[in-house]
Amino acid sequence: MSLTDKAITRIREMIRSGQLPPGAKLPPEAQLAAELGLSRNLMREAVKVLAVSRVLEIRRGDGTYVTSLAPRLLLEGLSSAVELLSGETLRELTETRRLLEPAATALAATRITDEGLAEVAAHLDAMRAAQHDPERLNAHDAAFHRAVVAATGNETLSTLLEGISASTLRARVWRGLVDGNAAEQAIAQHEAIFRALVAREAPLAQAAALLHVSSTEDWLREHVPTDGTGEV
Template identity: 35%
Template sequence: MRNVARTSLVDTAIEELREEITSGAWPVGTKIPSESQLAESLGMSRLSVREAVRVLAHAGLLTTRQGDGTYVTATDESQIALRRRLDKAAAMDIIDVRRGLDLVAARLAATKRTEQDLEGLHETLRRRDAAGSAGDLDGFADADVDFHLRVADAAHNPLLGELYRSMSEALRDSVRGMEEAALEPDSSHEDLLRAIEDGDASRAVAVSVALLDQQERDL
């Protein structure tokens, strides 16, 4: 980072740190340098750096762990705004949105999936089934969302994948909210995988519709 000598030091520090985050120099999960290290590299006081970190933490790009340090939690503030809106969305609203995304993902995945995509889907479904059998709701929710993320990835449409990832926490919460109903055995996900594996776009869409209809009834 370049040395800074400007009037609004806090604003400048915010922009410098934001650039490190959004450029990918500090990926998500990275522990950023300490306040003293940042102050030295930017040529400003620790107080200015501390305020800049506080602003970026409030924006959702950083999170500070007491006694540990500060970590990057996101790289795009627009995605954070969407995620916060989704966190407040009703479960039915989420299903309504998924009716658009899931049907497109299923149709495209059936025509564009690769062998690697299919291997990943099978592995994720095995984890989902194992968690369900063990009564592990958190593990089940994680694997369930991962399965649908992999379906979106198998569509090989980067925008669709990003949209689905922005909803991932809200999706996990919606699965957890169904509690026992979520863990009941069903073949819908296996049917969806089989349709994608067979390259049958129409059947993949039909299974996705039925799956969402069932989730709506379980709410």
């Protein structure tokens, strides 16, 4: 472990222990470096790294603060990272989505409010209206799933699935361009998910979501090269 990594670890330990809770202002650089037995240069580098990862926030002229440490903040770089994946790794990512999203949809069926159902219904209507516009269709497809997962009230789960689904959006757009039956099939699958949510039937919602995600996974398996050269 490098000296910078050790400095990062020490600051993280202070945060985990509650010595520096969310929103807390860090002591002045010289003071903190002395307390941890580190040089100011090492402390400065550690703070920069933790700021990039959104653990700390540097406010010019004010000081350095611990962020809210909310899942959406800490995991917001996930979608950018997974956008670089292709080929076999992209299929692995879709497999991960298959493991998570049906369970999330089942949970949503037990927690979704009338307002949440109305939002999901609005995106479903927009999908129907955009059958011949793959990009609009897929934008509302993504929004549909965001609304469903948001209904779970689990911010960590929502952030993880948002990051994973963002990487497959291009695949769904491409599928809409090359497969004339994709729009009709996608809408039918989303309608099944919506009916299960309205009925508050968790097992049915899970099964409908599994069928939908599995169809995307099957398409990727058929169309995306295993050598990672595909542009999907």
